[in-house]
Amino acid sequence: MSIHTRPIPSRARVGAKPPRGSVSAALAALDRAPSDPAALRAFVATLAKADMERARSARFEAALARALAEPSVCNLTIQSFASAYLAGRFMAAADKADGKVDVPPGLLNLTIAHLYHRLNVSLALEPFLIAFRRDLLEAARDGRAVSAQQIALAEALARHSFTCEYIWLEAEAETKALETVQRQVETAIAQGADVPALPLFVLGAYRPLDRIPALRAWVALQAAQGLERLDPTLRLLVFDRLQEEALIPRIETLTAIEDATSAAVQAQYEENPYPRWRHLGRRTPVDFKTYLSRELALAPALTASAPAQARVLVAGCGTGQHPISLALSLTGATVLAIDLSRASLAYASREARVRGVENLGFAHADILKLDGLEDAFDLIEAMGVLHHMRDPEAGLAVLVKALRPGGFLRLGLYSRLARRAVIAMRSRIATVGYRPDLEGMRAFRRDFFLDRLYAEAPELCSFRDFYATSELRDLIFHVQERDYTTSELAEMLDRNGLEFLGFSGLDADIMQRYRAETPDDPTGTDLAAWGRFEDRHPETFRGMYRLSCRKAAPSAVSPA
Ligand SMILES: C[S@@+](CC[C@H](N)C(=O)[O-])C[C@H]1O[C@@H](n2cnc3c(N)ncnc32)[C@H](O)[C@@H]1O
Incomplete structure (x- = not known):
């Protein structure tokens, strides 16, 4: 197969990572058990240090394609690696003179696996993918015969467009061609004929299929005849969306949304529930104490008083990846997850059902209005939430009140320097x-x-x-956000009776460097020292500050 692309701006090329390490041992293990999930996860763990040029082989690409398809592989490494790897391969294959790219079938298979299961995160790869989509659109419009591999590519593009939420640019000629393709699909449905796969998937590669009335009715009818027979891509693109619509009115309402900023933030996430995730990492379920040391990076002395059965609040749970993962990881816990956005909660609730999560409930609520809750939770997590409130500290005060004395709080807040x-x-x-x-x-x-x-x-x-x-x-494009410095964090925690217990979610090499550069803070709990470290390494909190804190326990009453 060949495609034509427009030139890529030279400075926007995201190149392959520099050569580091080898993946041969992981590949040898995969030779013995090609689809073993643990072996695939071990293979993916080697990718961060893989030398793309040296790794390149048909065997490596086949293993990468299987790893992309493995649901328990859920980390950003594989997505970034596959995107950069494919970008490198396509750029090498592109003829500089006429932009023609001859794509060997093995490379196309890897591209299909990537698009089918993951998100492309390479700006350099995007024009090649857009060119594939345009070529398939023209083939569908003109009724040209295509290979089974091209239909598989169209299907993978449709799934990817669902994941990237149709962000790719579309030329006017494509919009026009798409009208013809949509008519083909609608006519086939109206006539009760077989809907041809190419136009259907091409349409899905440009438009949300669940917004097209004829397709909604057609998929609902097929689902009623047996969900197991419904095409998995139609299930993802249409049926799951219909399910969410049905779930929205059934979500419990805990509070009204009255604050003007909360209402504006709600509107944003009703239109664009965040994030549109599909994979969930596999974490071994553990008890509360082990969870606190594994996820909040707390030392055993700090977790000694933690109860066996934790009551947990996830405040601002978005589309549920975080509370579902938490509920599945924490044995004996009951988890309540709240959010402003009903559309996000519906996404979360559907995913929780599919995964059979039983110890998790969802409710529609504004954090600001949860002030009736007191001493109700052993752990509260609010990742990337409070900085979207007009007065984040008012939200924090509500969460602190809802926490039992001695309870734990995990916050994710933006770093001004990193952002x-x-x-x-x-x-x-x-x-x-x-x-x-x-x-x-x-x-x-x-x-x-x-x-x-x-x-x-x-x-x-x-x-x-x-x-x-x-x-x-x-x-x-957020309607409301603010950011912090470490000294602002220290003051805010202090004002709210919170003890800082350290940062979680930092790479091991960052922690190692911090310890080496800051020997007088062995527990990593000195925010002023972290501030100096961040000044030297401004990318440290590129994700966010992920703070672990504890609410002060009441001091013992002294005898009269
Ligand atoms: C950036 S998203 C983060 C979602 C999730 N915590 C995650 O990490 O994927 C922020 C979420 O916080 C929610 N949120 C913002 N302000 C809130 C408030 N006052 N009460 C409840 N939820 C809120 C939004 O609706 C949105 O879903």
């Missing part, structure tokens, strides 16, 4: 006036891609959030 490029781009977006809707975000990405904005913040395209609509909106 400086994002902050600068947010003000650029406000100046230019890009709208926070699909068209506005596509226009922003077009200008970024054409090198006009890239020069201002090249690091933006290394955020995974750049590649999907809800995530891009969350990253740089």
